[in-house]
Amino acid sequence: MAAKNLGIGIGLRVPHYAAIQSTAPAVDFFEIISENFMVEGGPPLRNLSRVLEQYPVVQHGVSLGIASAQGLDFEYLDRLKQLARMTDTPWLSDHLCWTRSGSHHSHDLLPVPYTEENATYIADKARIVQDFIERPFALENLSSYVSFKSSQMTEWEFYRRVIEAADIYMMLDVNNVYVSSVNHGFDPMDYLRSLPYERVIQVHVAGHTELADGSLLDTHNRPVRDEVWQLYRYVHQRTGGVSTILEWDADFLGFEDTVAQAMIARRHMTELHDSLDEQFGDQVDGDPDALTA
Amino acid sequence: MRSPPESPIAPASLCRLQEAFGRAIAAPFVFDSTPDGQGGDYQLDIDSYDAELVADIRPRGTTSPHERLGIYNQQYWFRLLSTMQEEYPVTERILGTLEFNKMVMAYLTRFPPDSYTLTHLSDRLGQFLTHQHRWNRGLIRESAGLEYLFIRAFDAPERPAFHPSSQTEYHRDEILAQPIGLQPHWFLFEEHWNLVECRQAIKQEGVATITPVARHGHWAVYRGPDGPRAHRLNWLQARLLDALHRGTPLGQACDELVETLDGNDVQELAGNIGTWFARWVAMGWFASPSVEPAR
Structure with missing residues (x-):
């Protein structure tokens, strides 16, 4: 592991502010959407300052668009870096996707064909980003609804190739692995078995929504499904424990219930450790695949 | 001050794909209004999607490449429409949701989002309205103008x-x-x-x-x-x-x-x-x- 395990946290959203200030909830850290705080003044920065007095905060972005065919936006990166000075985020992450075509921002996370030349192009840009922001930089795997015939490799091969070529980190979204596995018909364990876990710096878990045709949408508005927790247990074991964020972005629960959802991750961690202790004693690096059998 | 490094040049195939994909997801909905004009529904304009792009998308189960692309097309507009409905509640109620959505789609087709933040989504709405016969009414311009001030006041x-x-x-x-x-x-x-x-x-x-x-x-x-x-x-x-x-x-x-x-x-x-x-x-x-x- 390249980074400290911050424990269990939740994505910081506006409906949470009042509860955080009045109850100081027992979460270990918060994750912010960077772009929501790359502003010149007002409530966002004031609220963030208050949270920073009590908790570590990590930054997660949605608009870098590392795979966009346009060059890097250094004005955007400069503002990102300024915010990082305020939060002192131990790392920064964004998504392995494109977000704009020309000057048109889609405000969505869009997939690319998994080709050698695309991997090289994205890795070259990601390396520049990490150098520029002067902090560890991680890319998150997407949930996607299309796959391309022009792809030359699997998503997990592509993901690994970009991360290793750029010498950056993985922000592994376990729910996204599950959603894409259903949408594209692959075994999520094939994905998870292939990852270089020494590069996984943080994990996301979240809920999703099923469409009429059986496809899944990554909606972040429902409890994490058991299938996803099973995958999480595997990832937790392979990483030896990694900073984990529950994302909940719509149809908000009460804050206490949101925290309770996040704490399910802690229960899985504890159960896993107990189970491993029973099975292997001190040898917690046993065969990880056995856990999912 | 050190100048930023040169960004790598994107593969030509990636440029073409993103141009076509970008056009597809921003394709405006086709609205079917009820005879009284007060209600109605919309359909995705899937026939407008680029044929070469569609040919590169794998079908899966009963879902065609058009429908797969349509998920992104729908999500693009749902995100922008819901943002605008939240920021412009007075204007939406004056126009009615269907007409408001048509107005927003026309506006964002003319002036697509060009910022990494949705805060600037309606920066040119006032300019747009003054050139639109259909919506260039004093009440609409004034409500949109008021609501834009609330957006700007938020994080100025x-x-x-x-x-x-x-x-x-x-x-x-x-x-x-x-x-x-x-x-x-x-x-x-x-x-x-x-x-x-x-x-x-x-x-x-x-x-x-x-x-x-x-x-x-x-x-x-x-x-x-x-x-x-x-x-x-x-x-x-x-x-x-x-x-x-x-x-x-x-x-x-x-x-x-x-x-x-x-x-x-x-x-x-x-x-x-x-x-x-x-x-x-x-x-x-x-x-x-x-x-x-x-x-």
Whole structure:
């Protein structure tokens, strides 16, 4: 592991502010959407300052668009870096996707064909980003609804190739692995078995929504499904424990219930450790695949 | 300062794919209105998707490549429409949701999002409306204008506040001669309908329908401790604040205003200006003047 395990946290959203200030909830850290705080003044920065007095905060972005065919936006990166000075985020992450075509921002996370030349192009840009922001930089795997015939490799091969070529980190979204596995018909364990876990710096878990045709949408508005927790247990074991964020972005629960959802991750961690202790004693690096059998 | 490194050049195939994909997801919906024009539904215009792009997308199960791409097309518009509905609740209720969505789609097709943040989504809505016969109505322009001020007030910069105690550091004459800056999050709004009250009824009471009535008045839209607010102004206050907002020094603004007033109004101004200023300072409207302390 390249980074400290911050424990269990939740994505910081506006409906949470009042509860955080009045109850100081027992979460270990918060994750912010960077772009929501790359502003010149007002409530966002004031609220963030208050949270920073009590908790570590990590930054997660949605608009870098590392795979966009346009060059890097250094004005955007400069503002990102300024915010990082305020939060002192131990790392920064964004998504392995494109977000704009020309000057048109889609405000969505869009997939690319998994080709050698695309991997090289994205890795070259990601390396520049990490150098520029002067902090560890991680890319998150997407949930996607299309796959391309022009792809030359699997998503997990592509993901690994970009991360290793750029010498950056993985922000592994376990729910996204599950959603894409259903949408594209692959075994999520094939994905998870292939990852270089020494590069996984943080994990996301979240809920999703099923469409009429059986496809899944990554909606972040429902409890994490058991299938996803099973995958999480595997990832937790392979990483030896990694900073984990529950994302909940719509149809908000009460804050206490949101925290309770996040704490399910802690229960899985504890159960896993107990189970491993029973099975292997001190040898917690046993065969990880056995856990999912 | 070191210049940023050169970005790598994207593969040509990636450029082509993103251009076609970008056009597909931004393809406007086709609306089917009911005969009375009050209701209706929409359909994705999947036939407009680029054929080469569609041919590169794998079908899966019963879902065709068109339908897969349609998920992104739908999500793109749902995200933008829901953002605009949240930011423009008065305008949406005046137009009705279907017509509002048509207006937003026409606007964002003409002026697609060009910022990494959705905060700037409606920066050119006012400009768009003035060139659209269908929506270029005073009530629509005014409600959209008001709601845009609330967006800008939310996260505009804040300069150091002007406090009465700091006034002692300056000569009174210098204060009167200098423009007193209003905060960048402060805006003057002139209404011809009771749109601020309509907005408050929606935001605070959750009312589903509104009936704007004609009424002339002035409001200050500004950022309070918890977010944007509106504060009603009388016409004297509005004229004075408008002059200050335009950069007229306080002394000159008062002199010019007095010249246009009759005796009763002069009395009202003279009798109340101290109280008004104290209240405006307390609400954080003024930024510190940029005069040097007196030696």
